[in-house]
């Protein structure tokens with residue numbers, strides 16, 4: 181037995197151990213999570229090559245040019261589709277990159293899960309080598325088993341998710357997910373091509389060190405939002421201020437705050453009256469992860485997980501992270517115009 185393997189827990193092993201805790205489990209969700217982990221490994225390999233596209237492409241020495249030059253978020257989108265749609269585990273996919281849901285192609289069995297995802301969030305940061313991420317949300321289908329999945333299977337509130345997770349392509353590549361039994365993080369070891377358990381049972385502090393918001397939007401915010409951010413900054417005498425950290429890449433900002441404690445805010449403003457971020461495949465999966473880690477996520481008026489979606493790509497204001505910091509946002513925004 182390889183001594184290294186004797187000490188580490190791969191994501192596959194962890195998923196299996198988790199499945200054994202649920203005798204009723206069929207293994208389909210476990211296999212679906214493996215499929216996503218595989219897609220993450222493939223996307224990771226291309227994200228790591230992105231900076232070399234011009235160099236390698238000009239030499240023509242390897243065919244990476246065709247793959248890496250392809251916009252990475254399109255590549256990530258296709259990779260997620262190819263990893264998922266033929267497995268018989270999903271009935272429909274919904275992607276930030278596609279206007280309409282993607283039912284399982286004809287000729288493939290239609291499974292019991294709907295997977296919604298942002299294949300590569302923050303992809304505008306690729307050219308400047310800033311961390312980016314994949315976010316996914318998994319629902320059990322609500323339409324007839326065996327039939328192609330539809331939009332109805334996608335338009336479910338966040339509270340009904342059976343699993344949610346993200347992959348952060350940062351200084352290392354980390355996959356974090358929950359199936360409703362805690363939040364667990366896995367760091368990719370490229371020497372063996374495996375995600376290894378590195379952050380079991382993540383818990384986020386009730387009050388955070390950081391606040392994360394794009395302060396250049398200050399003039400566009402409702403006065404209550406302006407007062408809230410001033411409070412986070414410590415400009416309100418009886419409230420200790422937080423450190424400002426804003427990367428401009430949702431998964432990176434979220435992950436730091438999840439581990440260290442903090443609040444991320446993307447408020448509604450006069451230019452984006454429903455906020456910028458997408459409810460179903462950005463806000464809702466991160467909200468489930470955050471709540472499972474002891475935090476909270478709100479649209480400023482109610483829990484993100486309780487918002488009933490009306491459209492596939494609908495946007496939502498988002499306040500997510502340390503529980504007390506997000507509750508403060510709700511208290512200070514009470515009765516704020518939607």
Ligand code: P6P
Pocket residue numbers: 301302303304394428429430431456
């Ligand atoms: P802004 C990236 O484009 C993204 O969708 C998220 O990853 C990030 O949190 C947000 O937009 C940043 O938006 O308006 O501050 O540049």
